[in-house]
Amino acid sequence: MMTKRYCFSCDLKEDPQLIKEYKEYHAAGNAWPEITKSIKDAGIVDLQIYLTGNRMFMIMDVDETFDPVKKAKADEENPKVQEWEELMWKYQQALPWAKEGEKWVSMEQVFQLV
Incomplete structure (x- = not known):
């Protein structure tokens, strides 16, 4: 199976309590x-979020079925995803x-070890 990688960044609000709550929402399990199902159903095979300070970095590996336009449309039409996104915006802020x-800004790859 061939995969493609996307990387994004977004900031959290600089508030230790909000950052703590955000991390709790994203802790294992x-x-x-409904959110993890929508991610997997879109062809996303792995998704990880890292945090330093209030800056987040998302790594998303997708299979050949992934289409970002279809994923965005499916998310717009999914009330549970919209509810999650609205809740998460309490913690997030735009770069x-x-x-x-x-919200999540696509990152440019500037180096790869070969």
Whole structure:
């Protein structure tokens, strides 16, 4: 199976309590099952989020069935995903250079060890 990798970044609000709560929502087994199902159903085979300070970094490995446009449309039409996204926005904030309405900003790969 061939996979492709996407990397994104987003900030959390600089509030230790909010960061603690966000991490609790994302601790093993705590993400809503409807959310993890929507991720897997879209062809995302692995998704990891890392945090330093209030800056997050997401690594997303997808299979050949993944289509970002279809995933975005499915998310828009899924009330549970919309509820999750609204809840998460309590903790998140846009990067200073994000486009209007953009939450997770795609990152440019600048190095790869070969």
